[in-house]
Amino acid sequence: MEERGSPDGDLARSLEKGPEGPETPIQVVLRVRPMSAAELRRGQQSVLHCSGTRTLQVSPPGGGPEVAFRFGAVLDAARTQEDVFRACGVRRLGELALRGFSCTVFTFGQTGSGKTYTLTGPPPQGEGVPVPPSLAGIMQRTFAWLLDRVQHLGAPVTLRASYLEIYNEQVRDLLSLGSPRPLPVRWNKTRGFYVEQLRVVEFGSLEALMELLQTGLSRRRSSAHTLNQASSRSHALLTLYISRQTAQQMPSVDPGEAPVGGKLCFVDLAGSEKVAATGSRGELMLEANSINRSLSLHLPAADPQRKPQLLPTPGSSCAVHDLYNHEGSSGPLSLQSPVAKQPQRLETEMLQLQEENRHLQFQLDQMDCKASGLSGARVAWAQRNLYGMLQEFMLENERLRKEKSQLQNSRDLARNEQHILAQQVHALERRLLSAYYRHQRGPGLTPPCPCLMAPAPPCHALPPLYSCPCCHICPLCRVPLAHWACLPREHHLPQVLDPEASGGKPPSARPPPWAPPCSPGSAKCPRERSHSDWTQTRVLAEMLTEEEVVPSAPPLPVRPPKTSPGLRGGAGVPKLAQRLEALRDQIGSSLRRGRSQPPCSEGSRSPGQVLPPR
Numbered sequence: 340m341e342e343r344g345s346p347d348g349d350l351a352r353s354l355e356k357g358p359e360g361p362e363t364p365i366q367v368v369l370r371v372r373p374m375s376a377a378e379l380r381r382g383q384q385s386v387l388h389c390s391g392t393r394t395l396q397v398s399p400p401g402g403g404p405e406v407a408f409r410f411g412a413v414l415d416a417a418r419t420q421e422d423v424f425r426a427c428g429v430r431r432l433g434e435l436a437l438r439g440f441s442c443t444v445f446t447f448g449q450t451g452s453g454k455t456y457t458l459t460g461p462p463p464q465g466e467g468v469p470v471p472p473s474l475a476g477i478m479q480r481t482f483a484w485l486l487d488r489v490q491h492l493g494a495p496v497t498l499r500a501s502y503l504e505i506y507n508e509q510v511r512d513l514l515s516l517g518s519p520r521p522l523p524v525r526w527n528k529t530r531g532f533y534v535e536q537l538r539v540v541e542f543g544s545l546e547a548l549m550e551l552l553q554t555g556l557s558r559r560r561s562s563a564h565t566l567n568q569a570s571s572r573s574h575a576l577l578t579l580y581i582s583r584q585t586a587q588q589m590p591s592v593d594p595g596e597a598p599v600g601g602k603l604c605f606v607d608l609a610g611s612e613k614v615a616a617t618g619s620r621g622e623l624m625l626e627a628n629s630i631n632r633s634l635s636l637h638l639p640a641a642d643p644q645r646k647p648q649l650l651p652t653p654g655s656s657c658a659v660h661d662l663y664n665h666e667g668s669s670g671p672l673s674l675q676s677p678v679a680k681q682p683q684r685l686e687t688e689m690l691q692l693q694e695e696n697r698h699l700q701f702q703l704d705q706m707d708c709k710a711s712g713l714s715g716a717r718v719a720w721a722q723r724n725l726y727g728m729l730q731e732f733m734l735e736n737e738r739l740r741k742e743k744s745q746l747q748n749s750r751d752l753a754r755n756e757q758h759i760l761a762q763q764v765h766a767l768e769r770r771l772l773s774a775y776y777r778h779q780r781g782p783g784l785t786p787p788c789p790c791l792m793a794p795a796p797p798c799h800a801l802p803p804l805y806s807c808p809c810c811h812i813c814p815l816c817r818v819p820l821a822h823w824a825c826l827p828r829e830h831h832l833p834q835v836l837d838p839e840a841s842g843g844k845p846p847s848a849r850p851p852p853w854a855p856p857c858s859p860g861s862a863k864c865p866r867e868r869s870h871s872d873w874t875q876t877r878v879l880a881e882m883l884t885e886e887e888v889v890p891s892a893p894p895l896p897v898r899p900p901k902t903s904p905g906l907r908g909g910a911g912v913p914k915l916a917q918r919l920e921a922l923r924d925q926i927g928s929s930l931r932r933g934r935s936q937p938p939c940s941e942g943s944r945s946p947g948q949v950l951p952p953r
């Protein structure tokens with residue numbers, strides 16, 4: 340057995356330095372709690388003996404040599420909460436978190452072994468009865484140290500906290516504004532696993548943080564069973580997010596988004612339990628099963644064939660549990676030589692097998708009653724497959740998220756395209772209007788309103804159609820426009836009632852003055868606008884206006900045939916294409932008519948002579 344120096348000397352050194360041993364990513368500190376009053380009443384004796392500062396010896400029930408285990412540090416039942424805080428090296432983790440690292444402190448062990456006590460201290464003994472400061476746990480001590488440390492730092496630090504529990508394999512927000520409801524766990528490449536919509540609360544003082552802790556603790560699920568009167572039935576994770584940016588650099592925090600920076604996470608795992616020993620039934624047993632399952636699924640094992648590894652409690656009733664669980668442990672090391680271990684190993688293995696046998700038998704009994712005919716093998720198969728399915732769902736979700744973002748990009752592009760097209764149509768209409776008047780102008784004709792080129796505000800909300808003031812007076816230059824009707828369109832367009840062509844149709848249904856008479860050949864179905872269409876339209880417009888027509892945006896490339904119109908802006912784009920098409924036809928027709936007909940005689944085409952104002 341390897342021992343060095345006096346235990347007390349070693350302990351003093353250990354407390355100052357934190358856990359011993361080489362700098363590894365994980366340091367294990369073992370704490371032995373005092374025997375409880377109930378255990379002493381039952382006449383149990385402690386089977387755990389701390390030897391030095393790093394070695395724990397366990398006496399097997401029924402005698403035999405002790406089994407020794409080694410940890411980064413071992414603290415006996417006499418050690419105080421402050422001793423534990425110092426021995427665990429949490430201040431070192433705090434310093435690392437302040438430098439941007441992510442660090443975790445977690446307690447792990449059998450039910451009733453003192454995990455919650457070590458992390459958060461004992462619960463208050465009654466309403467309004469404060470817990471003595473000397474019993475404050477690792478978390479409160481770390482909070483006080485951190486707030487003090489932050490105050491003495493030169494740079495501003497932003498502190499936030501989240502607090503959740505995993506209860507019956509569901510994540511619940513312990514700081515949620517309403518009553519906690521299950522939250523989804525998601526995964527992506529940048530963030531890894533994260534809880535969606537988890538509330539992250541900024542705090543500025545120790546009091547505020549303590550209040551958050553109390554809120555979470557009071558909402559956490561706990562129940563009484565034989566081994567613990569206040570047994571936590573969930574895993575609880577409190578995370579401190581530490582950010583050292585200045586206020587200007589701080590990105591705005593999305594409530595669902597965890598802030599970037601260092602992290603210090605405290606995890607109080609629910610205790611593993613032998614259901615038979617805790618006397619759990621009904622809901623309590625369901626909780627116990629899900630706790631045991633989650634511990635065995637999520638904690639690393641040296642040998643995957645092995646059962647979950649649990650830490651010891653001092654009572655002799657738990658010794659088999661302790662020994663059995665430590666055999667497969669990857670952390671603590673046995674110090675005995677392989678030869679000396681042989682008979683002891685065999686005995687331990689036999690005890691393990693007996694225990695496992697009882698456990699499996701019990702589980703089978705439960706399943707027989709409850710699991711609607713599912714055999715143990717099928718349950719195991721289902722669990723394995725559920726895990727596989729979960730992974731597949733995550734990948735599928737990630738793929739769908741990417742696809743959604745691509746579709747959103749396509750939709751934005753289509754909207755831009757639609758906007759550009761609308762502008763082009765509008766510009767073209769104005770130019771056509773201007774060209775029409777220039778073409779039709781004759782002696783005595785009323786010149787067109789000089790502000791025709793400017794867009795007028797929409798006025799369709801003013802019924803009835805002809806009482807709209809802007810139908811009679813131009814809103815910009817106040818010129819009377821007696822023959823301009825306000826169409827149900829985005830902008831004002833001249834509407835001339837040609838008695839020959841109108842055929843008694845209402846003004847809004849009649850074609851504009853430059854439109855050719857409708858012939859079956861000229862009425863074209865809406866179709867995709869192409870580059871050559873666009874060029875043709877522009878050339879025609881230039882012939883009419885004798886000016887260069889500069890489109891407000893370059894012609895858009897032809898879309899690949901696979902892209903559906905829905906993705907390219909819905910119904911808007913085809914409608915605009917249709918309008919462009921109609922304009923193109925109208926230009927062509929006007930051009931033909933302009934060439935074949937003599938200039939209009941005085942008054943023959945004046946809008947004023949067509950529709951008298953009402």
Ligand SMILES: Nc1ncnc2c1ncn2[C@@H]1O[C@H](COP(=O)(O)OP(=O)(O)OP(=O)(O)O)[C@@H](O)[C@H]1O
Pocket residue numbers: 371372373375448449450451452453454455456457461462567569570571572608609610611
């Ligand atoms: N070091 C200690 N000194 C005094 N009392 C302790 C100590 N550790 C634990 N206890 C007491 O033992 C009981 C069980 O402790 P605790 O609830 O912390 O166990 P636990 O491991 O969190 O259990 P569970 O997994 O069931 O939640 C409590 O009454 C607690 O006050």
